[in-house]
Amino acid sequence: MFDIVWIALAFALGFGARHIGLPPLVGYLVAGFVLYALGARENALVEELAHVGITLLLFTIGLKLKLKSLAQPHVWGTAALHMLAMLTILVPLLMAIGELGLPLLAGADLGTAALLTFALSFSSTVFAVKVLEDKGEMGALYGTIAIGILIIQDLAAVIFLAFSAGKIPTLWALSLLLLLPARQLLHWLLSHAGHGELLVLLGLTLALGTSQWFEAVQMKGDLGAILIGVMVANHPKARELAKSLLDLKDLFLVGFFLSIGLQGAPSPGMMLFALGLLLVLPYKWYLFQQLMLWFGLRGRTAFLGGLTLANYSEFGLIVAAVGVDNGWLDAQWLTVMALALAFSFIATAPATSRSHVWYERMSHWLRRRERRRRLPEEAEIDPGDANAMVVGMGRIGCGAYDELVHARGLRPVGVDANPDTIARHQRQGRYVVQGSATDADFWHRLHLDDGHLRLVLLAMPRVSENLFAAEHLLKEGFTGTLGAIAKYADDEQALRAAGVHLVFNLYAEAGAGFAQHICAGQQPAGSSQV
Numbered sequence: 194m195f196d197i198v199w200i201a202l203a204f205a206l207g208f209g210a211r212h213i214g215l216p217p218l219v220g221y222l223v224a225g226f227v228l229y230a231l232g233a234r235e236n237a238l239v240e241e242l243a244h245v246g247i248t249l250l251l252f253t254i255g256l257k258l259k260l261k262s263l264a265q266p267h268v269w270g271t272a273a274l275h276m277l278a279m280l281t282i283l284v285p286l287l288m289a290i291g292e293l294g295l296p297l298l299a300g301a302d303l304g305t306a307a308l309l310t311f312a313l314s315f316s317s318t319v320f321a322v323k324v325l326e327d328k329g330e331m332g333a334l335y336g337t338i339a340i341g342i343l344i345i346q347d348l349a350a351v352i353f354l355a356f357s358a359g360k361i362p363t364l365w366a367l368s369l370l371l372l373l374p375a376r377q378l379l380h381w382l383l384s385h386a387g388h389g390e391l392l393v394l395l396g397l398t399l400a401l402g403t404s405q406w407f408e409a410v411q412m413k414g415d416l417g418a419i420l421i422g423v424m425v426a427n428h429p430k431a432r433e434l435a436k437s438l439l440d441l442k443d444l445f446l447v448g449f450f451l452s453i454g455l456q457g458a459p460s461p462g463m464m465l466f467a468l469g470l471l472l473v474l475p476y477k478w479y480l481f482q483q484l485m486l487w488f489g490l491r492g493r494t495a496f497l498g499g500l501t502l503a504n505y506s507e508f509g510l511i512v513a514a515v516g517v518d519n520g521w522l523d524a525q526w527l528t529v530m531a532l533a534l535a536f537s538f539i540a541t542a543p544a545t546s547r548s549h550v551w552y553e554r555m556s557h558w559l560r561r562r563e564r565r566r567r568l569p570e571e572a573e574i575d576p577g578d579a580n581a582m583v584v585g586m587g588r589i590g591c592g593a594y595d596e597l598v599h600a601r602g603l604r605p606v607g608v609d610a611n612p613d614t615i616a617r618h619q620r621q622g623r624y625v626v627q628g629s630a631t632d633a634d635f636w637h638r639l640h641l642d643d644g645h646l647r648l649v650l651l652a653m654p655r656v657s658e659n660l661f662a663a664e665h666l667l668k669e670g671f672t673g674t675l676g677a678i679a680k681y682a683d684d685e686q687a688l689r690a691a692g693v694h695l696v697f698n699l700y701a702e703a704g705a706g707f708a709q710h711i712c713a714g715q716q717p718a719g720s721s722q723v
Contacts, residue, residue, distance in 0.1 A: 199228060203447055218323055218450050219542050222535045225454015235455040242448025245401065247507070248418045249442040250319060251347075252400035254340065255422020256435045257331065259613075262341045267488035267568065271338075272345035274484055275477075279314040280307065283473070296462050297525060308521055312513050312530060313473060315350060315506035318343045319446060320538055324501065324545045326439070333610045333629050334571070335498040338485070342502060347415070350508040357515050366410040369417075372403075376424050383430050388437075392430070396438050399425070449507070456531035463525060467532035470505075471540055478503035491571045492559025496552050500545055504537040505530070549631055549661065576639060577624070579606035581648040584630045584662055586614055586623075589678060589699070590652035594623060603648070630662040636669045651677035651693070656684040663691045 206220030206227070262268060284306045291301035301309075321343055325336045379399070386392045399421050407417030425431055459467070481499035486492065513530040516522035544551065552559075576582065583594045586609040597603040607625035609615050618625040628635045630653060649666060651659040659677045666675060676695040679685045685696045 199224075199233070199451070202227065203451060207447075218320070218446075219539050221447050221450035222454055222538055225451040226535070227454070228451070229455050233455065235452050239448050239452050239455065242445050243452045246442060246445030246447070246449045247319065248400050248404045248414065249397075249438055249445060250322060251415050251418040252396070252422045253435045253438055253442060254318065254322065254344065255419040255424075256426050256431045258340070258344065258419070258423050258426055260423065262337060263344060265341070267485065267490060268338060268341035269345050270488060271481065271484045272342045272349075275342075275480055276311075276314045276346070276349070278480055279477070280310050282476070283310040283313065297466055297523065297529065305522065308512070308516050309526070311353070312509035312516075313470065313505060313533075314477075315346050315509045315512070316343060316477070316502040317504050317506040317508075317534070317538070318347060319449060319507055320504050320541075321501050323443075323446070324542070328545075330610070330629075330631070333497075333631075334612075334627075335494040335501070337612075338490070338494065339498045339501045342481075342498075344419070346506070347419070347508060350512060353512060353515075357519065362411050366412060369406070369410065369412075372421070372424065379425050380428050383425060383428050383434065386430075388433065392434055393437050393441065396434050397441075400438075453507075453510070453531050453535050456528055459528050459532055463529050463532060467529050467536055470529075470533040471536055474503050474505075474537060474540065486559075486562055486564065489564050489566050489568045489571065491567070492556065492563050493552055494571065496555065496559055497548050500541070500548050500551075503544075504541050505534045507534065510534055576606045576626070576646065578645065579604050579624065580645055581605040581650070582608060582646055583650045583652055584608045585651065585653035585658075586618055586625055587652065587654065590650070591618070591623075593650050593652055597648075597650075631658055636662075636665045639669075646671070647673040649673065649675050651675070653678075656680070656687065659693075660687060660691050663688065663693050667692045 203221050203224045206224045207217035208220070210220035210223075211217050284303070287298060287306040287309060288301055288303065291298035291306070318340075321339055322331070325331045325333075325339070330336045331340075382395055383392075386395045400418050403417040403421040404414035408414040425434075478499045481502050482495045485495035485498055490498070510527070510530050513522060513526050517524050517527050581597050581603045583590045583597070583605055584607075586594065586607040590607065590609075594605050594607050597605045605624070607618060607623055608628045608630065609618075609625060610627065610629040612627060615625045615627050628639075630651070649671065651662050653659050653662070656679060659679075663675060663677060674695070675693050676697065677688050677693045678697050678699055679688055680699050682698070685698055688696050
C-alpha cells in the first residue's frame with residue numbers, strides 16, 4: 194500500500210542526494226529499489242503518478258518547442274546518424290557476445306540484437322529536462338539542441354510503438370483534425386485564464402485530455418501531449434503556463450522514478466549485465482559530441498550536449514516492454530533495462546552537475562577539433578561600441594538596461610542565452626546578443642582587453658551563474674565596475690568574495706526602492722496643485 198513511508202523515504206533519499214551534490218532524482222531511484230527490497234510492489238497509484246508526470250513533462254516540452262528547431266540539420270541529422278551508428282556498432286557486438294554463450298544473449302539473432310540496440314540508443318527526456326531545469330540552462334543553445342534531438346528520438350519511439358503494438362488508429366482518429374480549428378479557442382482560453390489556479394487547471398486539461406483523446410482512438414497519448422503543447426507554444430502565456438506546471442510536474446515524476454526501482458528483483462547476473470551496459474555510455478557521449486562538432490557546433494556546445502544525452506531512456510524501457518509482450522525478448526530483459534536505466538542516471542548525474550568544470554579541463558582539446566564553419570548561433574560575439582553590459586535580460590536585466598540608456602546615457606549591450614528572449618528585445622530596439630555567461634569560451638570571444646566596457650551588471654537569477662561570470666570576467670582582465678544581484682545575505686558575501694564591487698540584494702532593496710518611488714511622487718504636506 195502506498196503510504197507516508199513511501200513519500201518519506203523518497204524525500205529522505207532525495208534530500209540526501211542533493212546534499213552530496215547529486216540531483217534528487219538519484220535518491221528517488223534508490224528509494225524505488227529499497228522499497229522493492231522491503232517487499233513493496235508497484236501499484237496502480239504509482240503507475241498513474243508516473244503516467245501523469247511523463248504526460249505533463251511532454252506537454253511542457255511542447256510548450257517550449259519551436260518546430261523550426263527540429264528541421265535544423267544539426268538536430269535531426271545528429272539524432273538520425275547517432276542511431277544509425279549505434280546500430281552499426283552494437284548489433285554485431287551483441288551478436289558476437291551471444292556467440293560466446295553468455296547468459297541473456299546466448300543464441301541472440303539479428304532481430305534480438307537490433308531491438309536491444311534500438312532501445313539502448315535512446316536518451317532520457319525526463320533526465321535531460323530535469324537536469325537542464327535544475328541548472329537553469331533549458332534556454333542555453335546546447336540545451337535546446339539536446340531537447341530537439343530527444344524529440345526526434347521520441348518521435349521515432351512513438352512510430353515504433355504504433356506499429357509494433359499492432360494498434361491501427363480507428364476511424365475516430367479523424368476527429369483529431371478538430372484540434373486545428375480549435376487553436377484560436379485555445380489561445381482565447383489562455384488569454385482569459387488569469388495567472389492562478391485556473392491557468393494550472395487549463396494546462397492539466399489540455400495535457401491529460403488530449404493524451405486520453407489520442408489513446409481513445411488507438412494512438413500514442415504521449416504524441417498528443419507534445420502536439421497540444423506545440424499548438425499553444427507561440428502564445429505569450431505559454432512560458433508562464435510551463436512555469437506554473439513545473440512543481441506539479443516534478444512531484445508526479447517522483448512516481449516515475451520510484452516505478453523504475455519497483456520493476457523487479459534483479460539476479461546477480463542481471464546486475465552485472467546492467468553494469469556492463471554502462472560501458473556503452475562513453476561511446477554514446479563521444480558519438481553525440483563528434484556529430485555535433487561535425488555539424489559546426491563549438492566544442493563547449495558539443496561537450497555539454499553530448500553529456501546531457503549520455504544515458505539510457507524511459508522510452509528504451511518501453512520498447513523493451515513491447516518486445517517482451519510480443520515474445521521478441523526474454524522477460525528478464527525488462528529488469529536488465531530498468532537497472533541499466535537507473536544505473537545510467539546514477540552514473541551520469543554527478544558528471545552533469547560538474548559539466549562546466551569538466552569542460553574547462555578539456556576545452557583546449559575540444560577547441561582543436563572544432564570546424565572552421567560555424568553555425569550563426571556560434572559565431573563570434575561583437576559588443577560593438579558598447580561601454581556597459583547587462584548579462585541576463587529577464588525583467589531585472591531589462592529594467593537595468595533601460596535605466597542605463599535613458600537615465601545614465603550609456604550604450605549598453607545585453608547578453609542572454611535564450612534566442613526567443615533576444616529576438617523580443619531586438620524587436621523593441623535593444624542591442625542584445627546571444628551568449629551563455631556560464632560558458633568560459635564566451636568571455637574569450639568578447640575580447641575584453643580593448644577597454645571599451647567599463648561597467649558590467651550580472652542580472653542572472655542563480656547566484657552560481659553570477660559567481661561563474663564574475664570569476665571569468667576578472668580572469669579575462671576586466672578592470673571596470675562589476676555589479677550583481679543577490680537574494681540572500683550569504684549570496685552577497687560569496688559575490689563580494691569573488692570580486693564583485695557592488696551587490697544589489699533584491700529582497701532587501703525592493704522595499705526601500707518601493708518607498709522611495711512612492712515618496713518621490715507624493716506632494717509635500719500642505720501644498721496644493723495649481
